[in-house]
Amino acid sequence: MPVNLITGFLGSGKTTLLKQLLEAPEMGNAAVIINEFGEIGLDHLLVQRIDGEVIVLQSGCICCTIRTDLRDTILSLHEKSNQGIVPKFDRLVIETTGLADPAPIVGTLMLDRVIRNHYRLGTIVTTVDAVNADRHLKNNPETAKQVAVADRIFITKTDLVPRSDITRLVPRLNSLNPAAELLQSGTGVAFSDLLTADLYADDKKSQEVEKWFAGQNTNLHPHHHNGHQHGEDIFSFTIEVTEPLDWTAFGLWLVMLLHAHGENILRIKGILNIIGEESPAVIHGVQHTIHPPQHLDKWPSQDHRSRIIFIVKNISAAQIKKSFQIFCR
Amino acid sequence: MCGLCGVLGVEDHWADTLGNQNQSDDLRIKRRREKKRRITIANRFLAFYGVKLTDWPSGGYKLSTATGRTVLLVHLAAFCPQVEALCGRALDPLDTALLDNMCSKAM
Numbered sequence: 235m236p237v238n239l240i241t242g243f244l245g246s247g248k249t250t251l252l253k254q255l256l257e258a259p260e261m262g263n264a265a266v267i268i269n270e271f272g273e274i275g276l277d278h279l280l281v282q283r284i285d286g287e288v289i290v291l292q293s294g295c296i297c298c299t300i301r302t303d304l305r306d307t308i309l310s311l312h313e314k315s316n317q318g319i320v321p322k323f324d325r326l327v328i329e330t331t332g333l334a335d336p337a338p339i340v341g342t343l344m345l346d347r348v349i350r351n352h353y354r355l356g357t358i359v360t361t362v363d364a365v366n367a368d369r370h371l372k373n374n375p376e377t378a379k380q381v382a383v384a385d386r387i388f389i390t391k392t393d394l395v396p397r398s399d400i401t402r403l404v405p406r407l408n409s410l411n412p413a414a415e416l417l418q419s420g421t422g423v424a425f426s427d428l429l430t431a432d433l434y435a436d437d438k439k440s441q442e443v444e445k446w447f448a449g450q451n452t453n454l455h456p457h458h459h460n461g462h463q464h465g466e467d468i469f470s471f472t473i474e475v476t477e478p479l480d481w482t483a484f485g486l487w488l489v490m491l492l493h494a495h496g497e498n499i500l501r502i503k504g505i506l507n508i509i510g511e512e513s514p515a516v517i518h519g520v521q522h523t524i525h526p527p528q529h530l531d532k533w534p535s536q537d538h539r540s541r542i543i544f545i546v547k548n549i550s551a552a553q554i555k556k557s558f559q560i561f562c563r
Numbered sequence: 564m565c566g567l568c569g570v571l572g573v574e575d576h577w578a579d580t581l582g583n584q585n586q587s588d589d590l591r592i593k594r595r596r597e598k599k600r601r602i603t604i605a606n607r608f609l610a611f612y613g614v615k616l617t618d619w620p621s622g623g624y625k626l627s628t629a630t631g632r633t634v635l636l637v638h639l640a641a642f643c644p645q646v647e648a649l650c651g652r653a654l655d656p657l658d659t660a661l662l663d664n665m666c667s668k669a670m
Contacts, residue, residue: 486639487656489639490608490643490654549657553659554657560662
């Protein structure tokens with residue numbers, strides 16, 4: 235079952251987005267974990283109150299507040315669904331707090347033995363406030379990190395700023411995270427654009443991988459910004475290789491790299507040409523956590539190079555590239 | 564346990580199917596061959612740390628030092644902390660000395 239994370243700094247429009255999602259008919263089979271019922275104002279949507287923590291909305295969506303910790307909340311909701319106390323659901327959406335670092339949440343989903351048997355991570359959606367983006371990116375390391383780990387960056391409040399502000403913001407967000415799809419409020423963004431069209435949707439896999447590399451420019455040098463602009467020294471770079479890779483050598487190298495430097499490797503997304511394989515393997519991960527690799531039926535394009543995007547902080551891109559070359563080629 | 568653990572020898576993991584598209588191969592022979600490859604590749608950098616990886620007939624792997632200290636691994640996914648415990652050093656693929664050592668051996 236897919237789990238989507240909705241994250242974003244305080245006041246970035248996370249709650250507004252959630253409210254829209256909770257009213258959407260497509261969310262009728264979803265469960266949403268939010269911080270507080272009162273923040274969103276769901277009284278007019280309420281159909282049934284299950285207990286102090288769980289309600290059911292008109293759309294059929296189950297809404298649950300977080301308990302002591304996320305793991306307990308997920309397992310409790312899962313148990314209630316199994317027992318028929320709440321309706322069955324086929325998607326879980328989790329709202330993080332505004333100051334949250336999404337990486338530990340990803341770790342909980344991927345590494346907890348019970349949870350990972352039933353759930354897998356879907357898209358991470360990060361809201362960015364067009365009015366205050368500059369200030370947030372500069373002063374709040376949480377914002378930069380939330381952007382860095384996102385699969386979808388949803389720019390909100392676009393109606394409150396001149397078009398030129400958006401034009402300036404887009405490349406800045408793109409440089410932080412070239413692998414994320416940028417979407418804007420007021421442009422008719424569909425529920426599927428944000429949540430459902432991900433790497434695990436069979437008909438969307440190739441498209442999702444193509445999106446990762448669509449945001450890159452042709453300059454292969456690291457998009458390196460100083461710490462003042464992004465709170466922390468977060469930047470992205472890409473490793474591209476023409477010759478097929480040895481899967482074992484690559485796997486050992488990546489395990490070592492994440493063991494030693496996982497804290498600083500915020501996001502990895504890659505398509506790999508593997509020796510002996512006709513179709514590509516796709517990898518993606520958040521810090522220490524790598525998702526089970528996916529296989530595509532065929533290459534998305536004529537480009538059959540291995541390409542791996544790294545979004546990192548406080549680490550040398552040159553040294554990673556050198557190490558990759560020595561270990562894997 | 565990361566998602567790549569299967570490629571490192573966890574038999575029930577998805578990645579054990581990578582390269583296993585031809586169902587007519589003898590799976591057991593193929594797995595032993597792959598295990599031997601993993602050991603060869605791993606020893607290229609483990610030598611720098613004074614640790615050697617070998618096959619453990621009962622399943623899994625054996626890590627050992629020149630002084631005879633050993634530890635058994637069920638699978639390679641956990642090799643990093645075990646190697647560090649054996650050799651008393653942090654494993655870091657970005658370590659310049661390690662990379663220079665691997666380069667000099669490759670020449």
